[in-house]
Amino acid sequence: MKKLNHPLVSLITPGWNGKKFVHRLLDSILNQTYDNIEYIYVDDGSTDGTKDIVLSYERKFKERNINFLYVYKENGGVSSAVQEGLRHVNGECLGWPEYDDILLPDSIEKRVLYLETHSDCAVVSSDAWLVSENAINKPYGVLSGYNANRYDKNHFVQALLTNSIFTAACHLVRMDAFDETHPGRIIYPSWIGPNWQMLLPLYFKYERAFIDDPLVYYVVRKSSISHSHDSLQKKLDAIEEYKRILTDTLDRIEMLESDREFYKKIMSEKYARDWMNLGFSYRNKSLFLKGYQYYQTHNLKVSNLRKMQRFALGFPLFYLGYKCLSKINFILSRIFYENSLNIFDFQMEKNEYPHP
Secondary structure, eight states: OOOOSSOOEEEEEEESSOTTTHHHHHHHHHTOSOOOEEEEEEEESOOSSHHHHHHTTHHHHHHTTOEEEEEEEOOOOHHHHHHHHHTTOOOSEEEOOOTTOEEOTTHHHHHHHHHHHOTTEEEEEEEEEEEETTBTTOOOEETTTTOGGGGOSOOHHHHHTTOSOOOGGGEEEEHHHHHHHSGGGOOOOOSSOSHHHHHHHHHHHSEEEEEEEEEEEEEEOTTSGGGOOOSHHHHHHHHHHHHHHHHHHHHHSOOOHHHHHHHHHHHHHHHHHHHHHHHHHTTOHHHHHHHHHHHHHTTOOOOHHHHHHHHHTTOHHHHHHHHHHHHHHHHHHHHHHOSSOOHHHHHHHTTOOOOO
């Protein structure tokens, strides 16, 4: 990969109806200590006046010598907006923070410095502070949860299984490596965020690095896309979309067909587990059995825990007792064994999913 020396960093932001909060991201870009930036805002069909807010920053970006481009397109989803932004990228490095993210002042500088001094890495990711939309300046945890796998340089399988950081603002990639792994800069145009499409091809071919410092504020908003799957059907619809994204992305990566089938098998097993988790959480026996029977059909080991869950779904009192004991065990494990929020375990326990 090309040696970097004070490279131009391109930032793409896809956004739809962010009038109430997009100023926080724009201000954070203006406050960056790094001084070689171009910024591309792709408005995905906003109708709430977001355009006026974004364009009001044009002069401020010019004063900071930040090349600024506003692009409007018909609403097509987050990934399609990033796809549009990729057409305008001129930089040697690329980030794609979403419109409700906030960059710490040295966020870009620290990640650029890492790539400049580690030519073996195509991607560098950082941790992020978790904050609520009503208390931006009061972090209550870190996105990684200090997960043990966060330093893994070969991160392809971890990302495939969603055991990774998917907050867009945390990543910075080399464009020469990106163009090599994304011919024509084409990604699957999903209505869900593009992180699998952007990162998996890079992770398959190259190493990635992780910076422990939180360099981003990840704002937890109840109305965000990643937190809008508030019903069983919406969660199932999201799973089907994730499967389409992963299938398309795996099909685009140059690899042996035997490897491709292996990774698709891993993906299918993961979603079988998700069906069981959701089925048990929502007390939907048919959904639980869909995942359970996948395991049986494919001669996969069914754990005693899954057998107990299947039994509990047939007996209301046993089911309620099991859920209560699980909750008590979860609370006690937090009190006695962990001092920080582990977002991966927390999401698994609540049957929520990290969203790319």
